[in-house]
Amino acid sequence: MRTIPSAVRTALVTAITAVGLTTSTLHAQAASQDDLNALREQIRQLDQKLRALERNTEIKDETAAAEAKKQAKITFTDKGIGFTSADGANYLKLHGLVQVDNRSFVGGQAGPNNNDAFLIRRARLIFEGGFAKNYEYLIVPEFGGTSGNGTLTLLDAYINLNYNPQYQIRAGRFREPVGLEQLQSDAVAFFAERSVVSQFVPNRDIGVQLWGDLFNNTLGYAAGLFNGVPDGTSNGTNTDGNNDKNFAARLFAQPFKNDKDSFFAGLGFGVGGSIGKENNNAGGLTSSYKTDGQQTWFGYNAATTAAPVTSGAVANGNVSRISPQAYFYKGPVGLMAEYVVSSVEARNVRTTAPAATNKQQLQNTAWQVSAGYVLTGEDASYKGVTPATNFSFADGTWGAFEVVARVEHADIDDGAFAGPAATRLANINTSASGLTAYGVGLNWYLSKTVRASFDYFHTQFDLAPGAAPAPTAVIAHDENAFVTRLQLTF
Amino acid sequence: MKLLTTLLAAVALTSAAMAKDIELLNVSYDPTRELYVDYNAAFSAYWKAKTGDTVIIKQSHGGSGKQARSVIDGLKADVVTLALAADVDAIYENARLLPQDWQKRLPNNSAPYTSTIVFLVRKGNPLNIKDWDDLVKKGVTIVTPNPKTSGGARWNYLAAWGYALKKYGSDDKAKEFVGKLFKNVPVLDSGARGATTTFVQRGIGDVAISWENEAYLAVKEFGADKFEIVVPSVSILAEPTVSVVDKVAKKKGTTEVAKAYLEYLYSDEGQEIAARNFYRPRNEQILAKYSANFAKIELFTIDDLFGGWAKAQKTHFADGGVFDEIYLKK
16 A cells, blocks of 8 residues: 655645635634624614614604693792693783781870771782783782671772773773872882872772773873762772762873983873762762871761761762872882862751751862882882892891882861851861871882881871860871781782 | 876886785695795796785695694694695584585695605615515614604505505404504604604614605705615505685685685696606696606505595594504504
8 A cells, every 4th residue: 555645645734724724714704794794783773773762752852842832831920820821812810919017006096996906908819810812800809908807898800801002991890090099009009008199089990991001101091981989989889879970081191111211211190080970979978088097087977878868968969080190210219299189069968957958069189299219229110119139037138128208188178167067068076177197117028029018107187167076086186107017919 | 108108007006006915824744845935936926927916925834633733723824735635624623614525626636736655765775675565574664754643644554554455455464564564663753754854864764654755855855875765566646635724714814815826736837846846746748747757656545445534534543543553552
């Protein structure tokens, strides 16, 4: 047998080894390529999943944002609680006002009906709303004041048709457009109690009014027909004492309002008034005028309320008021001034002996000038003061402080005291013929919603000729009243 | 002669003085933006020449179902140009803003142009998508919008169902097929344009089921080097419909011009514009002129296989319908 030469064997072995090595390397390479491809595919799929995840998150956010636009909005701020439909056309805002007062009289000079007392001066919920962008309403039930004796009253209830801010129609129960201070919100006046001027103009009445703001909001106007209410009172009976209606109107100009650089940007002036007729109406005369301490200093002799009136003072003829008015606000300074003439044809008819008739054309007048200065520098305004900071021990901030002062005067027509005692329109021993009052005060705005007031009023009375009031009568002494208040409004 | 010239000038001046500015709102479905940019310019020029009035047409685009909902909820559309008749029907049923027989008012059941459903794939067709069956294979990701909000998505769904019904012979099999298809759908955009954006710009998916016109636009805009169109063996004849929203147009005083706006879609110019934007015109001559743009494909109608839109909408896309069953099960 022939053997394979060694050189050939070596070559063969080398060749076989080489082939074997090459084959295993090729297998390894192929396996690596498959793995690589599989890895690439896995990465591609993971990349796709990630992109899909991102896109789905975006779609979810877009859907949520679109759904959120359809949802009604609820807000809770210092301006109250608000509910607004998604399209903004319908809304309801809930506000509130609570005023807790203390009235104290220096020297025990409270009258027979008014002791030093704590009282809920006002406590009301305010429902303000609108539908379809053009229809607004206000409903305000009052739980405080005289209602605090257990009777809930309806303070305001009206519908406002607002197709155009220049021409709006309001119908229902609301303040007649006459007095400047009377029209100011109860929460923001300089003092806790309005001046005597506000008692000579009508308060809330039931009627219909055309009103609006013209010439880029520089001229406000209002004109309406109302049942008619006596001075300083509101219509609380939902009726009219006679068939005649009262016409009330007001024009108020703020000619520099839109010129922020003008010194007079905060100047406003105007005139309000009303005219009507009262026919032998026992309810046509004011029940009383009150001091800043809310004590009665003048009242007509009460008439029998059942018709026909057999005694007492009634309104019987024309009733009118005219009130020029103005304010000026510049930075922390605020000024307000008003004058009013309230005219009424009144009579006292006594049918029982000695029968007599006492007819008088009365012109009662009043004026007031008020001033305020915000010590902490915030701007004063007809709509109140907004503190820059809240009172906070922790932060060392104090809110805002405002000092206020007022002088006011009222004069009752001498005709109210004319004639024999039996037929006089007013009793000279319980009603003053006029008063002059001075007030100073400090308002502390703890926050946008809470205010504390500290007011002092000094009132001097003028007496009718021959008057000899009893020592316990309100008008027998000057009144010195401290009125402090803690107020929450939102 | 001088008098005549003066009189003519006076008439021209008077006409110019009396010429009006009119605004229309066209609430349309998602992919028609480019179509209506071209069409609105043409119609405005036509109306100006005819009446002297200036027509400004504002557009709103979105998923067809969503757009119908917006009009029902108060969007002041003078006209609607939506993806399908059922969405226009919904405006009648829910808000009575147009009459029940709105579809009879214009030719071809108020569908001035048609389209169909094709596939848009990445260049090279890496997964070798040829027909509907390839879409249900494992590992294929599909982009199609949400049938609850998009008219195009409903056409897509019904095209797939129709294919399966023809091939496999029963609604159960078709449901199973469409169920498998939606298992491969990772993202549901609200409208057809959104779905195209997801596929083309976000790079999601292997295949987008798409309006034919949308697919052509994507290839034209992004390049034939990136995408190509695959035409399935069978698809659905999609008939987007148009209508005046009568109550809105009457209140706005735009009825006459709104009617003319839709009627002009059927004019030669309107049909040319549709064809240039890859919608299949109703005008046979113009369709023939642009035939190279449109693949030859076996088409079935919604009436053929589904008994019309009202029935299809109720069966498949209403709350609790077949699509909800399929998608919730996923």
